[in-house]
Amino acid sequence: MTFKTLLMGAVATAALAPAAFAERGSDGEVSIIYWQAPSILNPYLSGGTKDIESSSLVIEPLARYNEVGELTAWLAAEVPTVGNGGVSDDLTQITWKLKEGLLWSDGTPVTSADVKFTADYCMNPEGGCAQLAKFDGVENVETPDAQTIVVTFNQPKPNPYGPFVGGQSPIIQAAQFADCTGAKAPECTDANFGPIGTGPFVVDDFRPNDVIQMSANPNFRDPAKPAFAKLTFKGGGDAAAAGRSVLETGEFDYAWNLQLAPDVIARMESAGKGKAVAGFGPLVERLEMNLTNPSPDLPPETRATVAEPHPFLSDINVRKALSMAIDRPLLVEVGYGTAGKVTCDLVPAPAMFASGDQHCATQDIDGAKALLDEAGWTDSDGDGIRDKDGVKLSILYQTSTNAVRQDFQALIKQWWSEIGVETELRNLDASVFFGGDPGSPDTFQKFYADVEMYANTFDGTDPQQYLAAYRCGNEPKPSSQWQGENINRFCDPAYDALIDELGRTGDIEKRAEIAIKMNNMLTKDTFTIVPLVHRGRVSAHSNTLGGVKLNVWDSELWNVADWHRVN
């Protein structure tokens, strides 16, 4: 760990060295466009991404996630861990220390009282704090001295990095917000529209739902940063217009979250004014295999429940063959372009939790055929479809209505027909499919199909909750009104034991090891979940803007202090 940290420190110093010679404000003005316009600069009063990210230019947390999802000290001197004594051994207490000499943009010093005030501000029972989930389980916040903050939880927290971590939970100035607590919070327009912060920029003019004018913070902790003297943050429009304004016309330097088809982005990019960058969170497009029998002949009490195992998908060889027949690089190319990567993992990111295994990256039609032959699935009646003991490999494959998903369905159907598996496609309206209505037979939870395709992800950087979904008994079933996250009806006592172990483990490297083991049990060991594409988020920046590192774990503008002009 220390060696790795040292190495990374060295790399960071080397990378930052040239920028260090630059002068604050020497690069003029930078302009940013978000196609959703910010309406407030206080993330505690708004859950909107646009508001959280725009305010991250001004106010900052104690620690935040970097572009690979690793926790990095920001206003804190270092990230507290069990190893360095910052987190207590029973995982109920975390002790933060502020960096020395921090100043607010108005010149007053930042103290632990500001941090404690931030917690009280959000946890005020009268105020509706949008980020209360970040403070979940906090018993009290104490300040033994001006630099130290001790947060005590009411139960052991293997992941204690909720309060004051990430763009959703920045530190606000106690002096400015002192009269704005509780029910009065939304009334303090001046404070909410122009918070005093520690970040690289200060607000000059804020017009809600339109534009923000900012200039460099004279009291920013790094005297050489930010490189820009002025910043214009424009909101509104749509993704296509935002993309065009950066990639085709060059009016803006940075455009956020371009949800557009890959060929559309590629065509904008060909104008040569800028480039699209993709950032990868844990969003994975996958095939889910139904381990229970969805046959309509079964009574509704047992249809698609663990009482009835699937007639052929309960055979691991069939699941494996179906996975082997898929050409994932081609799917990425057809459907997502630069916004997608081949993955064989359920948890493809953050990097330390990903197995990185690429066993599925190459298509193997012949291997799949051989595997099915070996397992006894042969075409005994000559109709082109494999069967065994009177059971035909005939699959109902459902997904939500979406142009890319229907293309994927058509391609995968073709590949499966090459290995002798018959496929019937079905697409359902997304609001029905993901609607969760227990009365509808078409929800993804009910899974009245053999295979279904969708994408899922988790919040933050810790996959514990996400992996814990596949516990025995957590499957959707009639007695739970078809609610539950174990969509495949997977059940393995060894897996459940690992879930419990993960809940007890505080050491981050140990946690990663367990998470990878669990990921493998679901993917390459059993082919219960067949990942297809690791999907990313695409933003665009001008060719003249340097230092952009797209971050999907935190605010995209997290390192705006490092942005600079390149020629």
Added chain:
Amino acid sequence: MTDQAIDPYAALQDKEPPKAPRSQWKDVWDQFKHHKGALFGGGFLVFITLAVLIGPWLWQVDPQATPKGREILTMRDIRPIYVALWDNTAKVDWAHPLGTDQIGRDFLANLIAGGRASMAVGWAAMVLALLIGTAVGVVSGYFKKADFWLMRFTDLVLSLPILPLLLVAVTLFRQPLRANFGPEGGMFILIVGVIGLTSWMQTARIVRGDILALKEREFILAARSIGTTSGSIIMRHLLPNVISPIMVSATLGLATAIITESALSFLGVGFPSDFPTWGKLLADAVQRMEQYPERVILPGLLISLTVLGVNYLGDGLRDALDPRIRGR
């Protein structure tokens, strides 16, 4: 005086008819062929129907087949052959005269297969709506006792929103229909059934109004006075006289059915996603409209021309079938 006497009886006898006898249908045709639009419309409809019926034998490409393996990357997004006329850098291929879509499926084969589905749905739903609408309209107009309840029922159905109704119908009936007729056959019956059952009301109202007026006329009174039964009066005297409004509703019904089917496909409650229809080809292509306009224009043009053709045909038929207009 001459002795050539004229036989008065012979003079009064017609040796032969002065003109060849004419059937009613010949009159109808004579009138119909004067309507240029109707001729073109009818001709186009016959052409498109034949094209989708025998097309698959002439153009033997599987509309669902994608190129093998990595060939997709070179075989997809091929432009139609005519694009080469003005853009010699365009990717064209004589093996795919109308190009391919974003995953390399032949567009001509898709248009033919899509036309089959759309025309079949359109015709079947139209015929069903027509039968129900005419029956309800005639019964309600002719039999006073049934009028009130049938018309209130018509109002009731008219107030049903079609899309939520469809979602419910799909939920309830997809499974049994799929089990009995297969995924495509079952869906065909379901879509035709639902469109037919929700679009007969206009026809019923129009027919009822006409029947109400007609049944008070003297020829109906005459027919009744010589003891003609109600059934015969309806078949012999009333229906032929309301054929023109029925024809007009039919043409509108066909157009509506084709368009409703495409809306259903778009919502994902229609046919399986790899089963092409004109509406679905169009909906799928909208995203890339700027780059590949042909994928929107070709199916859109076919839908428009078919609907227009049916409308003109209906117009011409109405003129030709109405004895009061005929011959003017």
